[in-house]
Amino acid sequence: MSKNDSISMSVIRRLPRYYRFLSELNDQNIDKISSTKLAQIMNVTASQVRQDLNCFGGFGQQGYGYSVSQLKEEIKNILGLNNDYKAILIGAGNLGKAVAMHMNFEKLGFELIACFDNNEQKVGSKLNGITVKNESELDDFCNKNHIDTAFLCIPRVCVENVLDKLYSHGIKNYWNFSHYDINARYNDTMVENVHLSDSLMTLCYRMNNN
Ligand SMILES: NC(=O)c1ccc[n+]([C@@H]2O[C@H](COP(=O)([O-])OP(=O)(O)OC[C@H]3O[C@@H](n4cnc5c(N)ncnc54)[C@H](O)[C@@H]3O)[C@@H](O)[C@H]2O)c1
Numbered sequence: 001m002s003k004n005d006s007i008s009m010s011v012i013r014r015l016p017r018y019y020r021f022l023s024e025l026n027d028q029n030i031d032k033i034s035s036t037k038l039a040q041i042m043n044v045t046a047s048q049v050r051q052d053l054n055c056f057g058g059f060g061q062q063g064y065g066y067s068v069s070q071l072k073e074e075i076k077n078i079l080g081l082n083n084d085y086k087a088i089l090i091g092a093g094n095l096g097k098a099v100a101m102h103m104n105f106e107k108l109g110f111e112l113i114a115c116f117d118n119n120e121q122k123v124g125s126k127l128n129g130i131t132v133k134n135e136s137e138l139d140d141f142c143n144k145n146h147i148d149t150a151f152l153c154i155p156r157v158c159v160e161n162v163l164d165k166l167y168s169h170g171i172k173n174y175w176n177f178s179h180y181d182i183n184a185r186y187n188d189t190m191v192e193n194v195h196l197s198d199s200l201m202t203l204c205y206r207m208n209n210n
Pocket of ligand 1: 090091092093094095096116117118119122135153154155156158162176177178179194195196197
C-alpha cells in the first residue's frame, strides 16, 4: 500500500477547495496565510487544515503559517494538475455542450481531444473549436489515439453500449454525468459520478434542519 492509499477520500475531496481558495489568494497577491485564516475560508477548523496538509508532508512553518504560492503549487502537484490527460466527451447535448464550453480543461491537466454524438444534427457542429464526430467513428478514433478518460453526457439507457466499446479500448477512467452505475459493470474502473441533484438535496436537508 502506498502512502497515498491511506489518505481518506474526504481529505482528497477537500484538496480542490484548498487549491481554488489558494489560487484566489495568490491572484490577490497575498503571500502568506495562517492555518486559522485558511480554516475560516474553508469553513473547517484550524486543526483540520493542519491534519489535512500533514497527510502530504505539512508545508507550514511554525509562527509563519503557509506560503500561499508554495502551498498552491504543492496542492497542484498532489492533485496532478500538471498532467496532459487526453479526454473525449460522449454526448453533445445540453450538458455535454456546457461541459465542453465552460471548463478550462488545460488548467486542470486535461485536453479534450474529441466529442462524439449519434444525432446527425449534432455531428459536424463545433464545441469549443472541436468538431463533433459521429459516434460510429468512436472505435476507429480509439484505435488511432491514446485516450486517458471519457466524459459521459449521454442518457443512462445509452451508456452500456458506449461503455462496453470504450472499455474494450482500455479506457478505465470516467467522469460520469449519466446516472449509470459504471462500477457495477466494470469494477476496475475509476469513476467520478456527478449528480447536480445530490448537491441540491444536500441544500434541501440543510434548509430543513436549520
Ligand atoms: N449528472 C447530472 O447532474 C445531470 C444533470 C442533468 C442531466 N443529466 C443526465 O445527463 C444526460 C444528458 O443530459 P442532456 O440534458 O445533455 O440531454 P440531451 O438530450 O440534451 O443530450 C444527450 C445527447 O446524447 C446524445 N446521445 C445519445 N446516445 C448517444 C450515443 N450512444 N452516443 C453518442 N451520443 C449519444 C444525444 O444525441 C444527445 O445529443 C441525461 O440523460 C440526463 O439524465 C445529468
